[in-house]
Amino acid sequence: MQICILGAGALGVMTAYFLEQNGHKVTIIERQPEAAMETSFANGGQLSYSHAEPWANPAVLPKIVKWMFKENSPLVLSAKSLTPEMMAWGLKFLGQCTTAKARENTLNILRLALYSRQVMGELRGQTPVEFNFLPNGILHFFTEQTLLEGAIKQAAFQAEYGAPYHVLSAQQCIEKEPALAGLASQLVGGVFHPEDESGDIHYFTKGLAAQLKNTEFHYNTQVVSLERDGRRIRAVRTNKNRIEADRFVMSLGSYSQKFLQPLGIRSNIYPMKGYSISVPINGKKAPNLSITDQGSKIVYSRLGNIFRAAGTAEFAGHDTTITPKRIEHMKSEMKRVFGDCGDFDKATGWACLRPQTPSGAPVLGETPYDNLYLNTGHGTLGWTLGAGSAKIVADMIEGKSTAISLSGLTL
Ligand SMILES: Cc1cc2nc3c(=O)[nH]c(=O)nc-3n(C[C@H](O)[C@H](O)[C@H](O)COP(=O)(O)OP(=O)(O)OC[C@H]3O[C@@H](n4cnc5c(N)ncnc54)[C@H](O)[C@@H]3O)c2cc1C
Known part of the structure; x- marks a missing residue:
């Protein structure tokens, strides 16, 4: 055909x-x-098969209100962005935030994610494409006990359907990824997903x-x-x-x-803008594990000689303009978590639109x-x-x- x-x-x-x-x-x-x-082009690089919980879930509702009034929050929603189209999408999103819907959506996404992991493995075997692939797992770290407890509950639920996980103490997080040592006094623990991976989508x-x-x-x-x-x-x-x-x-x-x-x-489908920074590592100490900071909703991946941070959900229609303060925020988060891990003067910023459904x-x-x-x-x-x-x-x-x-x- x-x-x-x-x-x-x-x-x-x-x-x-x-x-x-x-x-x-x-x-x-x-x-x-x-x-x-x-x-x-320059996304977070995570093949996060175990991160099946959608943005639409009951725990996100109180956070949305908090984020709306906070500078540099993971969600950016300006008065200008509230078009009839966006509001119709937003109402559908809110409709997906019940416990029952979040559970159903998680299972649908997880089923596809686990299948995708298998197919990606076959694809890698069939095609000699070099893309800075790392099969090292993804570590989610936490500096708030309530967030950690929520993540453990979610991971335990997903494990029943085939996504393995390990709960780590703060000390074990640092043993697994020494680049987190600077956060020692703030860490309360982590959840490690051993079967997750990372690599450069571009x-x-x-x-x-x-x-x-x-x-x-x-x-x-x-x-x-x-x-x-x-x-x-x-x-x-x-x-x-x-x-x-x-x-x-x-x-x-x-x-x-x-x-x-x-x-x-x-x-x-509605556009949800996200940002990333790509920082040359240049011999400095960057993590070998892909990392998720659940508090700031920023993900980190090492892609060869580049250390990438990505995150933010901004509603601005199809506008892909880079807002400089979001890039600066991402740089300061990367420094806060990993210290002197790359050449920040040579960092490149990027923004693009995720094709997002409410579920x-x-x-x-x-x-x-x-x-x-x-x-x-x-x-x-x-x-x-x-x-x-x-x-x-x-x-x-x-x-x-x-x-x-x-x-x-x-x-
Ligand atoms: C900041 C950020 C971080 C992310 N991190 C991750 C992550 O860590 N892990 C993960 O799994 N996902 C991540 N994502 C999501 C992931 O990158 C996207 O879901 C994925 O790239 C979407 O691919 P796509 O092929 O659907 O869309 P695209 O890659 O946008 O492809 C659509 C193509 O259509 C073309 N096009 C559009 N209109 C026209 C037209 N009229 N005529 C001709 N061509 C057209 C575009 O040029 C484009 O090449 C992230 C996204 C962002 C923004």
Whole structure:
């Protein structure tokens, strides 16, 4: 079959990989000059299969109020951002914050995450892509007892469904990752997820794209609209040409809804801006473990000679402007936690939009159009859930049954 994928981010490129493997001829349309230049460019690097708890949960409600009035908080919500579209999304988000919904969403995300871990392992075995992969686990550290207790409860719940964890004392956290020694007096403990991993999403996606021999990349090409014919998509119109195909896959990340809306499809995807800094390590002492600071909601990963921090959920529509004070805040957090771990004068800042659904789960598979499939809406976890999602969508296009239940993971 001739299959056209919209978007060469991590999700689009991984989907192309599996479709190529199934013998299809793939075309990818991408507005950037190469793959993984937008949200799949400089993210937190975590393959955090065990971090399945969505942002929408009962514990987040009191925090949202606190964060709204705090400078440098993990959530940034300005009066300007309160558009009708954002408020409609926000109400749906609040609807997902019940104990029952959070539990259901956690299990749906976890099922996909564990499958994704397996598929990512296979993919790594099949493709010699260098992406500063570290299979060392992820350590969540805590400086507040109540947060630690909540995390242990969550980890114990997830362990029943296959995500192992170890509870660590403050001293054990430092033994596991000596770069945390400067925090000794504040640490109350940690939760270590031994099966989690990390790596550079940009290198991986770009490297994988370079290996696709049966895929035609149309870079520097802007999708303009999808042309429909009854219950089918006939073609994609771009600023350069018109591309027909037997099947289409929507992987435009935070821009997916813009093209789904005219087709009458509601994906509930809304952009949630995040920031990262990349600091050259230059022989200084940076951690070898990927780390999550649950208090500030900042994640840290070592990616070769770069030490990356990423976080913040800012609602600003599709505005990707970098607000300098958020970058400065991330630098000061990195210094506070790890001390003199890199060359901060040479740090580069970045911001981009997570394609976020209210439940935190992506939107995979079929649509009301017979030949249009979705692989989008992965929010904070697109790197983690990417390989499994791509395999699932490729299997669906093949007409095969999927390896896991898709309950809660479709339109
Ligand atoms: C700060 C931050 C930290 C993160 N940390 C992590 C992490 O540690 N672990 C994790 O699992 N996830 C993380 N994420 C989330 C993850 O990066 C995303 O979920 C993932 O990259 C989304 O991939 P995608 O392919 O859906 O979107 P994208 O990578 O954005 O791909 C969509 C593509 O569509 C293209 N496009 C858009 N519109 C058009 C158009 N009209 N025409 C043509 N092309 C178009 C874009 O150029 C882009 O290349 C983080 C995100 C952010 C912002």
